[in-house]
Amino acid sequence: MTRKKVLIVDDSKTTIEILKVYLMGNDFDFRVSTSGPGAIEVLRTWPADLVISDIKMPGMDGITLCAQLKVLYRSRVIIMSSSLSDETRKKALRAGADGILSKPLEPAKLAYMATSLLS
Numbered sequence: 001m002t003r004k005k006v007l008i009v010d011d012s013k014t015t016i017e018i019l020k021v022y023l024m025g026n027d028f029d030f031r032v033s034t035s036g037p038g039a040i041e042v043l044r045t046w047p048a049d050l051v052i053s054d055i056k057m058p059g060m061d062g063i064t065l066c067a068q069l070k071v072l073y074r075s076r077v078i079i080m081s082s083s084l085s086d087e088t089r090k091k092a093l094r095a096g097a098d099g100i101l102s103k104p105l106e107p108a109k110l111a112y113m114a115t116s117l118l119s
Contacts (some may be wrong), residue, residue, distance in 0.1 A: 003029040003119045007048035009039040009065065012058045015103075019052060019096070022107040026115055036060025040068065048117055052110075055081035055088065063088075063095045068110050070096035076117040080105060 008019050016032045023030075031046055033039040037060055041053065051069060055062040066077045077093040082103040091114045092100050099113045 003004065003027050003046070004050065005029050005031070005046065005048040006037060006052045007031050007042055007046075009033045009036065009051060009053040011035065011054065012096055015054065017044065019084075019105070019110070020114065022110050023114060026111060028114075036062070036065035036068075039065060040072070043069070043075070047073060050076045050078065050114060052078045052080065052114070054094070055079055056083075063091050063097075066069070066097050067095040077081065078113060078117070 008016050010028060011034050012018050020030055031042050033042050033055060053062040053065055062079050066079060069075050069077055075095065076098045078096040078099040078101060080101045080103055081088065084102050089100055098117055103108060
């Protein structure tokens, strides 16, 4: 069985490490990026099956990244944020997000959503 590729995008290295711990045991291969443009660069040579991205990042936000990924790649996208208003949720869905999660993340919910999107 081929390991699924997951790209984690967040400007917080602490959050990236926490997400990797939450998803351990699911047989994923991880790459990380601390920015939207960096994520696009990673995907040019490493096509991820799933991208998990924060919304609030300097430069390119997660919603803009999601919209670009839906045009450029076939990756599934989970958007996460500590401040999810109804309007933000609508914007994420319009951008093509396959899942939306509020921070602080619940480990079981994240693992369930990730494995469901990849099955």
